[in-house]
Amino acid sequence: MDSNDGTPSSENQADPAVDPVRTRVDAVLGRLPAGLQRWLGWLLDRQLGRMLLRAVAGLGRIEVFDRSMTVAAQFFTSVLPVLILIATLGSNSDRFADAIEMPEQTRQVLEGVVDSGGGAAFGIVGAVFVLVSATSLSRALARAFAAIWGVPRPPTRLSSAWRWLAVVLVFALSLVLVRAAGEPLGSLPPRELWPRVVSFAWDVAVAAFIPWALLAGAVRARMLMPGALLFALLMITVRPATQAWLPVALEASADRYGSIGVAFTYLTWLYVAAFCFLTTALVGQVVATDPGLLGRRVRGN
Template sequence: MLSELTTRLVSGNLLDSATRLAAQGFLAAVPLLFAMAAFAPLGVRQQLAESLRAMFGLTGASDKELQQVLDPNTADALRETTGVVGALVALVSATSFSRAMARVCERAWGLPKSGTRIAAWRWTVWLLALLVVVLLQAPLRDGFGAGPWLALPLFFLVSTGVWLWTQHLLLVKRVGWLPLLPGAVLAGVATTVLGLTARLYMPGALNRALGEYGSLGLVLTMLSWLIVVCASLTFAFTIGAVLAREPPLSHYLGTPPRPSGPDAPPRERPER
């Protein structure tokens, strides 16, 4: 197990996949943010603002930037600029993030790409579900009013559930629920730790970047944070897949052994 795990972790493909995933996530988030600012009801925009503040602890200049994007007074101008067709195009193009996440899950398990006809609706469903999860971040991180004593374990449980469902959905049910659990737990731990870290680090970093470099600094800081998050998820899914295939977890989880011989999937070559 150790040799397999070491080989997978030192592979350049993991970091490449994480970087591509982060880039696709950023390219998906920006147009979706403007589309929601233009077309979402006022209550949804307010909830989104509160959730983003809860996620990143936004204060000062960075919070003002967010308020400008989601300001109700700018919604009409955004609708004229974006248009319904533009919003639909933004949603469709954002599924590239879903496709990148699916490839991360498939590489973790050594599976070939699933057919577009089978997986296409899953990309959209996953993206919409992720938007709902983002909208619920403010009450979730407050423990739905109960405070931090409930918020932290609740956030971990929800994160683990989201990443378990994510793998099962995007892998098109080719791997059972239980074998996916180690990767989901590791991803839940990673996102919980990063969620706590973001509230401490991101406010100062975003405000410094805005003060020194303007909007470009904001973009670079957010992209850097996304790379860390996506690298954590990529490593978590990969480590979880290796652990689930090795004893003793494979016995308890009922993980099928890695195919060998003529039925084994071909190894992927590093992408250039």
């Protein structure tokens, strides 16, 4: 259980004296040559080695590869329909298509839907169904973050629906708003800096807000900041690589395999993003709950 101040209890924090992971590692170290055994033992006794060990064990505990694929698939079937709904209701598909680097032939299909009055085709019932179905992503993420922090998943109540919907809308709008907010700043010197500052700030806000909202405040916001900062720092590298690779991969997939190829390419991209999101959240949890100086500073002890 959690403490009243929103800090995960000591059951989830490292205690080298009783840590079962360290016990298993020590058993493995006992089979290594004496020199290597001493060096690895010295490293693992330090804060960095201890956190690295806990992070690796935590990634195995939450089954990060399986959860990343689940989140990626849920994102594909939840957020993209919401974006299409927003595009059709707004009768403007260009910004949405640009945000996800949509290839030309797929873009033409979307433009045909918008031009033919796709918003009316959705209707009120259809729009509600799309939004309700999209909350499956929020529930999948809630399970993942509950596993990361070792806290009970908030009970499923109608009063919690706003949290699920808010998370979906934040994800959907972030794909468009970050680009829209960065474009006016792109003309200010240095030209490459300000759009990245906007992206970094947004990534921090999103990576902190989503677990806070889905866990209903069970974990304090300051405890979530290490993971949010790590995610934003990682995306500084991942986002430019994605912008260089994704358009080419989408065009090649569309030419070779049509729409199914585009879908699989998007899923690959989403899997990488989900893996980065969950991994940095887990590492952030390790940092925030570590008994060392850094962990105590994060917790405000």
